[in-house]
Amino acid sequence: MTSLDRAFDELRFGTGHTLNLRALQPTALQAAALAERWLREQQVLGTAEALVITGRGNNSVDGYSPVRESVVRLLPSLRRRNVIAGYAEHTPGSFVVTFAPVKALFEAPKRRREKPGPVPRPATLQGLDEETVRQLRDLSIMSLSVLGVHSPTRLQLEDEMLRQFTVLSAALPDGADREALLQQAMLLAAEEFEAG
The missing domain is CATH 3.30.1370.110 (Ribosomal Protein S8; Chain: A, domain 1)
Structure with missing residues (x-):
């Protein structure tokens, strides 16, 4: 070169x-x-x-x-x-x-041959900032709506929030301000959902 x-x-x-x-x-x-x-x-x-x-x-x-x-x-x-x-x-x-697009992460098929990487699986989202939880809730409502669930139950919404958090946080680097990066990733995913 x-x-x-x-x-x-x-x-x-x-x-x-x-x-x-x-x-x-x-x-x-x-x-x-x-x-x-x-x-x-x-x-x-x-x-x-x-x-x-x-x-x-x-x-x-x-x-x-x-x-x-x-x-x-x-x-x-x-x-x-x-x-x-x-x-x-x-x-x-x-x-x-x-x-x-970031939203494609939620559509990725599960593969039996590939070992899943280390994915954080929090028991609760209590430690997150209020704004992060709000963004997570909004993104989860959008995601469920795309799947045809327009009036999710509380349990469905909580499960989807946990799933969204798990998928997105797995891609974030260690050590940096992970919550700020998580908020940025959620905004990007929400924009992609809105764009169609």
Whole structure:
């Protein structure tokens, strides 16, 4: 890749929408976990497209890149789970990823072959800010309405709120202000539901 190509990539994606695994030099397992977490974060932040740089294995034995291969295996799985809408090889050592809408996370089919990642399963939503609970309730009402439930019972609404919270919070990064990011993700999902 020439320096001009790199400049165009930097202009198109910027550093905030580029994951450079080649520079981080993770193992194949670390690369898959890192890429999945980062791509999920990008989705809930409303990113349209991102660049994942794996390297092509020029300095590896037989030119084989275990990091690239782990990402190649990960991307179809993330597409099936509605995290990404698509992906394409950008260069022999990188991929452009486009993201599925956040509301698509709730439509993702359960797969028996894939092990579910660690998902927080709170017994209650009591610890959340009042505004977060209100947004969660509004989003849950929209989601149930799309499913044809226009007058949900209290139990249906509480179950849907817990489901929404579980799905969205699983994609949020640790350590940051997770509740603010959760509110941002819920606003984005609500906009997507309203847009149709």
